[in-house]
Amino acid sequence: MYLLSFFLQVPDFSSESLTVKKFVLVHGEGFGAWCWYKIVASLDESGLSPITVDLTGSGFNMTDTNTVSTLEDYSKPLIEYLENLPEEDKVILVGHSTGGASISYALERFPEKISKAIFVCATMVSNGQRPFDVFSEELGSAEKFMKESQFLIYGNGKDEPPTGFMFEKQHMKGLYFNQSPNRDIALAMMSMRPVPLGPMMEKVTLTAERYGKGRRFYVQTLDDLALSPDVQEKLVRENSPEGVYKIKGSDHSPFFSKPQSLHKILLEIAQIP
Structure with missing residues (x-):
């Protein structure tokens, strides 16, 4: 594993030298494909092919969040995209926050179609771990959260288990956007949208034979209040990606707070042989 400095220079970048030019950008909890708009523009300007997906019940995918109960359901748009890729094509997957669980699931399903997987302040879970467990230091145990959280949504009625959650706006601003421009916070x-709870609480099955063969990279955000730098460091220690990059001055939404730094890192990783 190697460590890259805070500020990366990508001199004389040419997309012509790359064998894999497709970046599939996967949003995190509550977000949608819309959150990547700055990164889509910069990758496109660099001659690359950014693709975004709305996971089930997110962004412009109008599925009722309360009906999304498994990681398979939640990740279906990403899986369908990969299933329909031409056999000779490969992509670079980029997952933000809990989108890390979806790209891990995809890496287990389609290791042959994924050139590299980039986890951006993301839930790079171990086998048998729940995406929610990564946030337990900030949110408390899953059991406590399910019993006590004021942010839970009971889509099937108060007598049934909760189906989702959504932070109120001021709480969300403090957690996710403490370094982001006001216009992006307004967007x-x-x-x-509400976050389906089932996929967050599901233990992810990952095997050494498939997921373990993938090339994984991690991007740490050093002013992150949703997933602290210490927790991100722990994820890196426990899951050993091929490379680690750090963005100083970034909150949990580097596509808003530090889009140029994130863009440079994506280009740097794309060029690694």
Whole structure:
């Protein structure tokens, strides 16, 4: 595993030298494909092919969040995209926050179609771990959260288990956007949707034979209040990606707070042989 400095220079970048130019950008909890708009523009300007997906019940995918109960359901748009890729094509997957669980699931399903997987302040879970467990230091245990959280949504009625959650706006601003521009915060406040709880609480099955053969990279955000730098460091220690990159001055939404730094890192990783 190697460590890259905070500020990366990508001199004389040419997309012509790359064998894999497709970046599939996977959003995290509550977000949608819309959150990547700055990264889509910069990758496109660099001659690359950014693709975004709305996971089930997110962004413009109008599925009722309360009906999304498994990681398989939640990740279906990503899986369908990969299933329909031409046999000779490969992609670079980029997952933000809990989108890390979806790209891990995809890496287990389609290791042959994924050139590299990039976890951006993301839930890079171990085999048998729940995405929620990664946030337990901030949110408390899953059991406590399910019993006591004021943010839970009971889509099937109060007598049934909760189906989702959504932070209130001021709480969300403090957790996710403490370094982001006001215009991007305004976009997020209008666009964020409830998070399906089932996929967050599901233990992910990952095997050494498939997931373990994938090339994984991690991008740490050093002013992150949703997933602290210490927790991100722990994820890196426990899961040993091929490379680790750090963005100083970034909150939990580097596509808003530090888009140029994130763009440079994506280009740097794309060029690794």
